[in-house]
Amino acid sequence: MAEQTDRFLTVQEVADILRVSRWSVGRYIEAGALEAIKGDGPNGSVRVSLRSLNAYIEAHTVTAKETR
Numbered sequence: 001m002a003e004q005t006d007r008f009l010t011v012q013e014v015a016d017i018l019r020v021s022r023w024s025v026g027r028y029i030e031a032g033a034l035e036a037i038k039g040d041g042p043n044g045s046v047r048v049s050l051r052s053l054n055a056y057i058e059a060h061t062v063t064a065k066e067t068r
Helices: 011-018 022-031 050-059
Strands: 008-010 036-038 046-049
Touching: 008 011, 008 050, 011 022, 011 046, 011 050, 022 046, 046 050
Parallel strands: none
Antiparallel strands: 008 046, 036 046
16 A cells, blocks of 8 residues: 555656656556556546656666666
């Protein structure tokens, strides 16, 4: 269960932060790289926790040496 202090972001907000498309964020969620919650119903809104986004960024941060 999410902590009460955890903030949730829309898929578009996550896409803007990562500078990728909304579709890429959807693929990250489907692959399990980002954790998300979905509202009720077939068109329920999807939200990504800030904690999950921060963990994703930390796990995918590389040093200059690793980019060669």
